[in-house]
Amino acid sequence: MRQAKRSALTASPARFLSPEFLLAAALATVAFAPWLTAQNSTGSPQIVVIRQMHFEPSTLNVKAGDKVEWKNEDIFSHTVTANNGTFDSGLIAPGSSWQTTISKTGMLVYHCRPHPNMTAELLVEQPGGHEQHEHGGAPGEGSQASLRWSPPMRPDEIHPILVNFTAALLPLAFLSDLLGRIFRRQSLYAAGLWMMVFEAAITPLTVIAGWWWKSTEANDLPAKLVSVHQWLGSAAAVLFLVLAVWRWAFHRRAVPPSWTYLALAFVALLALIYQGSLGGTMVFGQ
Amino acid sequence: MNKLMSTVFGLGLAFALGPMANAQAPTDPQIVAIVQTANRIDISQAHLALRKSNNPQVKEFANQMISDHTALEKSVSDLASKLGVKEEPSDTASQLKQQAVEESRKLASLKGKDFDREYASHEVAYHQAVINAATSTLIPNAKNAELKSALEGAAPLLQGHLQHAQQLQQSLGGATSGGR
Numbered sequence: 001m002r003q004a005k006r007s008a009l010t011a012s013p014a015r016f017l018s019p020e021f022l023l024a025a026a027l028a029t030v031a032f033a034p035w036l037t038a039q040n041s042t043g044s045p046q047i048v049v050i051r052q053m054h055f056e057p058s059t060l061n062v063k064a065g066d067k068v069e070w071k072n073e074d075i076f077s078h079t080v081t082a083n084n085g086t087f088d089s090g091l092i093a094p095g096s097s098w099q100t101t102i103s104k105t106g107m108l109v110y111h112c113r114p115h116p117n118m119t120a121e122l123l124v125e126q127p128g129g130h131e132q133h134e135h136g137g138a139p140g141e142g143s144q145a146s147l148r149w150s151p152p153m154r155p156d157e158i159h160p161i162l163v164n165f166t167a168a169l170l171p172l173a174f175l176s177d178l179l180g181r182i183f184r185r186q187s188l189y190a191a192g193l194w195m196m197v198f199e200a201a202i203t204p205l206t207v208i209a210g211w212w213w214k215s216t217e218a219n220d221l222p223a224k225l226v227s228v229h230q231w232l233g234s235a236a237a238v239l240f241l242v243l244a245v246w247r248w249a250f251h252r253r254a255v256p257p258s259w260t261y262l263a264l265a266f267v268a269l270l271a272l273i274y275q276g277s278l279g280g281t282m283v284f285g286q
Numbered sequence: 287m288n289k290l291m292s293t294v295f296g297l298g299l300a301f302a303l304g305p306m307a308n309a310q311a312p313t314d315p316q317i318v319a320i321v322q323t324a325n326r327i328d329i330s331q332a333h334l335a336l337r338k339s340n341n342p343q344v345k346e347f348a349n350q351m352i353s354d355h356t357a358l359e360k361s362v363s364d365l366a367s368k369l370g371v372k373e374e375p376s377d378t379a380s381q382l383k384q385q386a387v388e389e390s391r392k393l394a395s396l397k398g399k400d401f402d403r404e405y406a407s408h409e410v411a412y413h414q415a416v417i418n419a420a421t422s423t424l425i426p427n428a429k430n431a432e433l434k435s436a437l438e439g440a441a442p443l444l445q446g447h448l449q450h451a452q453q454l455q456q457s458l459g460g461a462t463s464g465g466r
Contacts, residue, residue, distance in 0.1 A: 053442035075357045076443065077350075094357070114350045115446030116453060 045069035045099050048120070050078050050092070050112075055120035062102055063127045065153045069099035079113040088113070101216045103154045127153060155213035162206035163279065169199040170240070170272055174265045177247075177257045184256075193251050196265075200244035203237040229278045236275060239268050311427040315374035318366045320424065321437070323379045324416050325359040327386040328409075334393055335405050344402045347409070347454050354447070358440060365436055403458050409451040417444045 045067035049056045051074055062068055070080045072092045080089040080098060086108065089098040102108070105124045112118035127150060152158045173195035180188030210233055214226055243265055250257045312320065332351035335344055366373070389408055396404050420437055428434035 052439055053446065075361055076354050112446070114354070114450055115443070116449040117442060117446045 047071060048080075050074050050118075053115060053118055055080075055110075055112075055118060058120040059123060060120075061123045061125065063125050064103055064105050065101065065127050067099050067101050068122065069097055071097040076115075078115065078118065081111055081113045083109045083111060101154070103156050103216055126150070155209050155216060159206065159209035159213050160283075162202060162209055163276075165202045166199065166206045167272065167276055169195045169202070170265070170269055173199055173247075174262065174269055177265070178262060181256055181259075181262070189251075189256060192257065193247055196240070196244045196247045200237075200240045203240050207233050207237045225278055225282050229275065229282065232271065232275050232278070236268065236271055239271075243268060312376055312378065312423070313374065314369075314429050314433055315371050316376040316379070317424050317428055317433065317437075318362060318371050319373035319376060319379050320382070320419075321362055321440075322359060322373060323382050325355045325362070327382060328355045328412065329359070331386070331390060331393065331405070331408070334390060335401075338393070338397070338401050339405065340398075341402045341458070343454055343457060344405060347406075347450060350450070351409070351447070354443060358443065362436065365432060369430055369432060371430070371433070399458070403455070406451060406455040406458050410448065410455055413444055413448040413451055417441065417448060420444065 046060060046062055046069070048060055048068060048070045050070055050072045053074065053076070055070075060068065070089065070092065072078055072094055075094055077091040077093050079091055080087070080100075082088070086104070087100050087110075089100075091114075092098050102122060102124050105126055108122040108124060110120060110122070152161055173192050176188045176195060177192030179185070180192055211230060214230060243261070246261055246264075247257060250261065328351050332348040332355075335348035336352075339345055339348070393401060393404060393408070420441060425434060425437045425441075428437055
């Protein structure tokens, strides 16, 4: 009986070569391939030169997700400061440069803080082609364009997608193990184990995408909320890893997860709910 | 009150820079000296602001004046060396210096918000007066093409400083140049 339980809970390495696993790997490759190729095509930044108290060109067309670099070839220090507060380079010394990734579509007017008479603009289009202005775009065309699928390339697209996996896997892992304890079902333990492992694997990617997002839009977000969200998220990734290793140990010993483990998983779940509410506040407001 | 002080200061500068229009046209060496004097005055008053003010916006503005006018001074100095032009004294440069001494004395007697407001008002009036002098007298009278082009190139910088000074003046609750 003990032997049978062990064999049901232990997966041999050969199972990783099963047709199901290979199919999943192939699907994952297909899903991420366009993203990887798109990253290569947006590698080199577009250049704006600051010279003789002017931004050149004064209007630059870019695609969302593009990098733009400002090179200061003037004899004075300047800043590149978005009028809507999205970014601020700080002082760029003569001979230095600064770059950022532009994430939102629409017209973005910017200026130099010390010299307010220096202004210029970026016209940011959708990466796929047709322009879809955030402000004042044609509603018909905009709603059509939004139905078209384009691979997620920007951190503000990738982070919310990954967050869904992080947010779903932990409660389901906890619930599966809890119900497994109550109904003594091996299939529920197996679900609890693997979902915790997937949770620990995917959350670091969620965290990386979150930090990336913060690095591109730090000035546009409430500093205190971002600070708590980023560190709680990073700590959660570590906690999930600990939980996954712990959960794996129960599996190796072929015993059900302890109540202490379930209690810690529940605490992690509460932290995740709070973390989600912080993220929601930053994206959708109060 | 600040508006009045700013107007009085502007009139003073107009007297200092005004004779250039009536008297004989300044020579290139005199133009270089006037520009460099104007640069040094603004740098020196910015240093005074850094010492006396506790307002971060005022300090930021003062640091910018030091940085920009030092760069401008160096560029004019490099150009003068290249062209073989040596600074020569003029009544205008002397009056500018005299005016600056009086303004510095006034600034030194003020503290806190009064100092900040007077400094901002002075910077508005000063840059306005220098822009007027540059466009009406210095640029038209510059004989050397490179010097003329350099002066024309400095105009947007002075305009930028004027706008920044006006923003500073507004945020400090002072009057804006030109009135309402």
